[in-house]
Amino acid sequence: QNALDNVLKAKTIKIAVPTDYPPYGSVDKNMKPQGLDVEMAELIATKLGVKIELVPVTSANRIPYLQTRKADLVISTLGKNPEREKVIEFSSAYAPFFQAVYAAKSMKLTAFSDMAGKTVAVTRGAMEDQELNKVAPANVDYRRFEDNNATIAAFVAGQTQTLATSAAVAGDMLAKNPKVSAEFKLLLKDSPCFVGVAKGETALKTKVNEIIAAAKKDGTLDAMSKKWLGKAAGDLPV
Amino acid sequence: MAAVLDQPQTEPASTFAAPIVRITALRKSYGTNEVLKGIDLDVKRGEVIAIIGKSGSGKSTLLRCINGLEVFQEGSLTVDSKPLLHESAMAMRELRQRVGMIFQSFNLFPHLTVGKNVMLAPTLVKKRGSMEAASQARKLLDRVGLAEKFDAMPDQLSGGQQQRVAIARALAMEPAVLLCDEITSALDPELVGEVLRVVESLADEGMTLLMVTHEMSFARKVSDRVIFMHQGRVHEMGPPAELFGNPQTAELKQFLSSLHD
Amino acid sequence: MAAVLDQPQTEPASTFAAPIVRITALRKSYGTNEVLKGIDLDVKRGEVIAIIGKSGSGKSTLLRCINGLEVFQEGSLTVDSKPLLHESAMAMRELRQRVGMIFQSFNLFPHLTVGKNVMLAPTLVKKRGSMEAASQARKLLDRVGLAEKFDAMPDQLSGGQQQRVAIARALAMEPAVLLCDEITSALDPELVGEVLRVVESLADEGMTLLMVTHEMSFARKVSDRVIFMHQGRVHEMGPPAELFGNPQTAELKQFLSSLHD
Amino acid sequence: MNIEFDFGAVLAEWPLLLRGVAWTIGLTAIGTVLGMIVGTLCAWARSGGPAWLRAIVGTYVELIRNTPFIVQLFFIFFGLPAAGVKLSPEVASVIAMVMNLGAYSTEIIRAGIEATPKGQIEAAVSLALSKSQVFLRVVLPPALKKVWPSMVSQIIIVMLGSAVCGQISTEELSYAANLIQSRNFRAFEAFIIATLIYLALSVALRRLLNWAGPKFFFGR
Amino acid sequence: MSDFSLWDILRNLLMALRWTVVLSLIAFVGGGIVGGLLLFLRLRGGKIAGKAVGLYVQLFQGTPLLMQLFLAYFGIALFGIDVSAWTAASVALTLYTSAFLTEIWRGCVASIPKGQWEASGSLALSFGEQMRHVILPQAVKIAIAPTVGFLVQVIKGTALASVIGFVELTKAGSMISNATFQPFVVFSCVALLYFVLCFPVSLYAKNLERKTHGRRA
Numbered sequence A: 001q002n003a004l005d006n007v008l009k010a011k012t013i014k015i016a017v018p019t020d021y022p023p024y025g026s027v028d029k030n031m032k033p034q035g036l037d038v039e040m041a042e043l044i045a046t047k048l049g050v051k052i053e054l055v056p057v058t059s060a061n062r063i064p065y066l067q068t069r070k071a072d073l074v075i076s077t078l079g080k081n082p083e084r085e086k087v088i089e090f091s092s093a094y095a096p097f098f099q100a101v102y103a104a105k106s107m108k109l110t111a112f113s114d115m116a117g118k119t120v121a122v123t124r125g126a127m128e129d130q131e132l133n134k135v136a137p138a139n140v141d142y143r144r145f146e147d148n149n150a151t152i153a154a155f156v157a158g159q160t161q162t163l164a165t166s167a168a169v170a171g172d173m174l175a176k177n178p179k180v181s182a183e184f185k186l187l188l189k190d191s192p193c194f195v196g197v198a199k200g201e202t203a204l205k206t207k208v209n210e211i212i213a214a215a216k217k218d219g220t221l222d223a224m225s226k227k228w229l230g231k232a233a234g235d236l237p238v
Numbered sequence B, C: 001m002a003a004v005l006d007q008p009q010t011e012p013a014s015t016f017a018a019p020i021v022r023i024t025a026l027r028k029s030y031g032t033n034e035v036l037k038g039i040d041l042d043v044k045r046g047e048v049i050a051i052i053g054k055s056g057s058g059k060s061t062l063l064r065c066i067n068g069l070e071v072f073q074e075g076s077l078t079v080d081s082k083p084l085l086h087e088s089a090m091a092m093r094e095l096r097q098r099v100g101m102i103f104q105s106f107n108l109f110p111h112l113t114v115g116k117n118v119m120l121a122p123t124l125v126k127k128r129g130s131m132e133a134a135s136q137a138r139k140l141l142d143r144v145g146l147a148e149k150f151d152a153m154p155d156q157l158s159g160g161q162q163q164r165v166a167i168a169r170a171l172a173m174e175p176a177v178l179l180c181d182e183i184t185s186a187l188d189p190e191l192v193g194e195v196l197r198v199v200e201s202l203a204d205e206g207m208t209l210l211m212v213t214h215e216m217s218f219a220r221k222v223s224d225r226v227i228f229m230h231q232g233r234v235h236e237m238g239p240p241a242e243l244f245g246n247p248q249t250a251e252l253k254q255f256l257s258s259l260h261d
Numbered sequence D: 001m002n003i004e005f006d007f008g009a010v011l012a013e014w015p016l017l018l019r020g021v022a023w024t025i026g027l028t029a030i031g032t033v034l035g036m037i038v039g040t041l042c043a044w045a046r047s048g049g050p051a052w053l054r055a056i057v058g059t060y061v062e063l064i065r066n067t068p069f070i071v072q073l074f075f076i077f078f079g080l081p082a083a084g085v086k087l088s089p090e091v092a093s094v095i096a097m098v099m100n101l102g103a104y105s106t107e108i109i110r111a112g113i114e115a116t117p118k119g120q121i122e123a124a125v126s127l128a129l130s131k132s133q134v135f136l137r138v139v140l141p142p143a144l145k146k147v148w149p150s151m152v153s154q155i156i157i158v159m160l161g162s163a164v165c166g167q168i169s170t171e172e173l174s175y176a177a178n179l180i181q182s183r184n185f186r187a188f189e190a191f192i193i194a195t196l197i198y199l200a201l202s203v204a205l206r207r208l209l210n211w212a213g214p215k216f217f218f219g220r
Numbered sequence E: 001m002s003d004f005s006l007w008d009i010l011r012n013l014l015m016a017l018r019w020t021v022v023l024s025l026i027a028f029v030g031g032g033i034v035g036g037l038l039l040f041l042r043l044r045g046g047k048i049a050g051k052a053v054g055l056y057v058q059l060f061q062g063t064p065l066l067m068q069l070f071l072a073y074f075g076i077a078l079f080g081i082d083v084s085a086w087t088a089a090s091v092a093l094t095l096y097t098s099a100f101l102t103e104i105w106r107g108c109v110a111s112i113p114k115g116q117w118e119a120s121g122s123l124a125l126s127f128g129e130q131m132r133h134v135i136l137p138q139a140v141k142i143a144i145a146p147t148v149g150f151l152v153q154v155i156k157g158t159a160l161a162s163v164i165g166f167v168e169l170t171k172a173g174s175m176i177s178n179a180t181f182q183p184f185v186v187f188s189c190v191a192l193l194y195f196v197l198c199f200p201v202s203l204y205a206k207n208l209e210r211k212t213h214g215r216r217a
C-alpha cells in the first residue's frame, strides 16, 4: 500500500511544518501554528479532502520525520539539493525563499570574504549551513543551533556577529525588533521551497504536484506569497 | 508459667521408633571453606539435644541446614522421613511447617503487633481464619507469660519479652521440631532466666528440641543428649552427665575449661 | 615509659611567682541555666590540680572556659597574664598555643596517620618544616610508648593507644598548661593504667596540669591540690591528703562515700 | 519498512565525534573541579556562615535543584544577554554545569560535614588551628570520604547532562551526533554511536573518580 | 503575528505546564510499574535476570536522557512502528525512571535485615508472602522519601522532551521566546513555573526524610 492510499483511507494527513520560522511557520497568541507553510499544508489537505494533523518540526529533524514516516509530507521551507535528493523526493516548488547573511548596520560586509573570522549563527541541518560552507572562507566561526528559534535568539541576543537565514525570516525579525540594528548584507542563495515526500511515494508526489500546479494557475500561490512575504511568488521551478 | 498447650506434636508411641530428623554424611561449604565435614545424626521424637562448641565450629550452620535456610552440597537430611528437596518450593514449605526456628536476634516483624506477629504464618500458610488464629495466638502468648502484650508493638518490649514472643510465633505453626540458635545470647543477664524457663517447659511437655547454647548448666539440666561440635564435625556426643562429667577428647576438655575463665 | 622530652614549658624560677592561670569571679550560663556561679582560682606554674565532683557540677565547663571553647558571661580569666579575649581570633589562637586539651573521646583525626595527627598543628600553626615536625612527632610518640605506630591509622589502635596519641598531639604544641577532661573514662579498665602512667610522667616533669578525673587514687597520688566542685562552685579545695582524709563539708563527704558503692 | 544500518557513514565522521568527546570531557572536567569548589564553599557557608549568607546559598541551591538544566542553560545563554551579560556558548555551558554541580554538591558535602563529630572540631580548635584550617584539614577530608559515592553519582549525572549543551551550539558529543545526522540523515546510527560513547565515558569516569577520590581528597 | 502581553506568555506557558505534569505522571507511574517488575525480577529471577536488570540500570543511568529520547523517537520508528512524540517521550521517560526507581527500591529492600527474611522463611512463608507481608511493608516506609525526591528529577527530565518536538513547558518557552523576542522574560517565567512545581515536592521529600530518620534514631 502506498502513502496516498493510507492518507485517503485514514482521512487524515500528517504534515510537518515549522514553528520556529516566521513568516513560514510560527505560533500565534494561542500557540496555533500559522504562516505560509502552514497555509500551504492546509491547502493540500483541503484539496485531498482529508483532515490535517500538523507536526511541528525543526530544520535538523524534518528529514528524519519523513524517513521514519512520522509525517506524510514535509512543508517546511525545504530546499532542494543533491544530498537530500538521495534520501527523499521533492515536489514542484510552492514558494520563493532567499537565503541571506545579515549583520549589524555598522559592520562592513560586502563580499563573503569579509566574513573571515566572524561568528555566524545558522540552523543545524538548514540549507544556509551547507551553502555558506561552499562560498565563505574556511575560518568562519559557525555557531550551529538546534532550531531556528535558537539561531535567531542567539543573533538577537548579540551572541553572534552575523546571521545566515531566510530573507523573509530575517525581515520579519527586524520588523518586530527595531532595537536590533541589523540589515541585509549578502545574498546567499535563491532556493525556493519544495514539498518533501518520502522516497518511492510517487503517487503522493504526483498528487501534490497537481495541487501545486492548479494553485499556481488560479493565483492561490501568488496570493499566499503576497500575504506572508509581501510580494508575489514569481517564477518557481517545477 | 507452664500453661496448657494443645500438643499435636506428641504422637502415638508406635511412630517413636523412626527418628524425626535423620542427617547422613552431610557436608556443606561456603565457597572453598568446608564448614560441615560429614555430619551424622538421628534425633528421636521428643528428644532434647544441646549443641555446644567453639565459635565457628559450625553449630549455626548445622541448624540452618536442617530447616533449609542453607543449601548443602553432599549427604542427605530427612525430617519425618521426608527428604529435604531444595528445588521444590512446595516441599520446602512443608518442611518448614514441621521445623520451627528461633534466632539469637529475635527477628520479630517490627511493623506488626505482637499478636499479628504470632498470627501471620498460621493465617497465610495454614489458612486459618483470623478469629481462630487470634485465639490461638492469645493462648500461646499466655503460655509464654505475655497475654497482656497482644496489642503491643515489638519495640515496646524488653529483649526477653521479644524472645518469648518469637517462641510463641514459632509454636503457632505447631512444629514437630524446634531449632534454637543461641536464643539467650543477645539478652541482658537478668532476662535470660525468663526465656530459659519457657524453653524448659517446652522440653518438659515433650517437644523435640535442638538448641545451640552457651548456657552449660541449662544444657546439663534440660537436655537428653549433648553434642560437642569441633571444626565442622560432631566431635563428642552423649548424655550430659557423661559429657560434662567425663569428657573423652582433649578438645572438649579444653573447651569446657575455657568456659570457666 | 617516661622518656626524655625537651621541656620548653619549664621556665626560669623568677616567673614562678605569677600564676599561669588566674580565674576571677567567673560566671557562665547556658541560656538561663547558670552552670558556673563565680569561680576564683589561681594555678601556679608546674602545679597539678585534680578537679572532682558530681556529674553536672560544671567540671568540664570550667576546663572548656579555660581554653576558650566556651564563652563566659562574667568574670575574667588570664593565662600567662594575658586576658582571654573572645572577640579576637588572633588572641584566641595565641591562648590555645599555651593551653592544650585532651578529651574523653580522644578525637583523633580519623583520616590522618598517627604521625600526621601529631604533626598537623605544629606545621600549620607554628609553621614548622615537615622534617622537623616529623622528628618531633617521633620523639613524642616514643615518649608515650608508641614509636612504632607512626604510620598506623587511628582506627587500628586500641583506646588506650589512641588516648596516648592524643596526649602526644597536645604536647606537640608545647603548651604551658594541659587540660585533661576525664581522659580515661572511655577506656576499658585494663587500658586505663597505660594512659595514667603517661600523665604521671608529665606531672613529674613539671607540666602544669588541670585534670577532671574519677580516678581518686590517681588524683591523690599525683596532684598537688584537689578541687571539689559542687553546683557550679568550688566547694572545697586543698591538698589531696586533707581533702580525702578529712572532708569538711557534708557534700564532699557524701560524694566520697558514694564512690565506694 | 526495510531497515538498513550504515554505521560506517557515521563513523566516517570520526573527527567530528572525537571533537565532541573532547568537548564533553573538557566540560565535565571543568564543571567537576569548579563545581566541587563552589559546592565546598557553599557547604561551608551554609553550615557555618552568617544568616544572610546561608539564606543566599539556600536560595541558590533550591533554585538550581528545582529547575531543569536545559532551562538554566537557555536562561543563561538566551536570557541573560537581555540583561547585558553576553556569554559564548562554551562559557555559558561551563557556567551552567558549574552552577548545577555546585548546588548539588553543596547539599552532598553539607551532609558529610554535619556528620562530623563535634569533638573533632573542638580538638582541632584547641590545637590552635584557625577556622579555615579546621575546615580544610579536619572537617572536609572525612566528610568527602563519607559522601564520595553520592558525589561520584552526581558528577556522572552532570556529565550526562552536558549532552544538553549542544542545544546552544556547544560542540560536545551530542552536538556532533546531531550535526552528523543532519548531514547524512543517519539519525539512528548517529545516536546509537553517541549513546555508546556516553556509556563508555560514564563507566570510565566512575572508575577514575573512585580511584582519584581516595588518592587526592581523603587519603587512604 | 500579534504581540504577546506578559499575560499571553504566562497563559500559554501555563497551558503547556499541563503537559509537563501529565508527562511527569505518566513517567512516574509507568516508571514505578516497570521499576517494580524489574525489582521483582532482580530479587527473584535468578542470576541471569539479576545481571540483566543490573545492565539495564547501568545502561539507562550511564547514558544521557537526551540520547534516550532521540533514540526512542527516531530509533523505534525505523522498525516500522509509528511513534508519536507522546509515545516516544512516555517510553523513554518511563524506562529512564524505572531504572532509577528500581535501584532506589532495591537499596531499600536490601536495608531490611536478613533476619527478617530468615524468620519469615522459617515460618514457611512463600517468597510472595514474605514480600507482601514482611519485607515490603518495612521497605515502603523507607522508600517513600527518596521516591518522592526522585519525582523532582522526573519533572525536570520532562524538559528534555522538548528536543523531540514535544510541546511541554520548555518547548513552549522557546517557541514563545522566538515569537516575542523576550527570552529573558520568557525563560524567567519558565524557570519560575518549574520551581513552583518542584519546590513543594522537594520540601515534602525533605520532611518525609526527616521523619523516617527521626523514627529510626
Ligand SMILES: Nc1ncnc2c1ncn2[C@@H]1O[C@H](COP(=O)(O)OP(=O)(O)OP(=O)(O)O)[C@@H](O)[C@H]1O
Pocket (backbone or CB within 6 Å): B030, B033, B035, B053, B054, B055, B056, B057, B058, B059, B060, B061, B062
Ligand atoms: N554466609 C557465610 N558465608 C561464608 N562463610 C560463612 C557464612 N556463615 C558462616 N560461615 C563460616 O562458617 C563457619 C561456621 O559458622 P557457624 O556460624 O556455623 O559457626 P557457629 O558454631 O555457629 O559459631 P558461633 O558460636 O560464633 O555462632 C565459620 O568459619 C564461618 O566463618
Ligand SMILES: Nc1ncnc2c1ncn2[C@@H]1O[C@H](COP(=O)(O)OP(=O)(O)OP(=O)(O)O)[C@@H](O)[C@H]1O
Pocket (backbone or CB within 6 Å): C030, C033, C035, C053, C054, C055, C056, C057, C058, C059, C060, C061, C062
Ligand atoms: N552545650 C550545653 N548546652 C546546655 N547546657 C549544657 C551544655 N553543656 C553542659 N550543659 C549543662 O551544664 C551543666 C554542667 O555540665 P558539665 O559538662 O560541665 O558537667 P560535668 O561536671 O563535666 O559533668 P560530667 O561529670 O557528667 O562530665 C550541666 O547541667 C549540663 O546539663
Ligand SMILES: [Mg+2]
Pocket (backbone or CB within 6 Å): B059, B060, B061, B181, B182
Ligand atoms: Mg552461631
Ligand SMILES: [Mg+2]
Pocket (backbone or CB within 6 Å): C059, C060, C061, C181, C182
Ligand atoms: Mg564532663
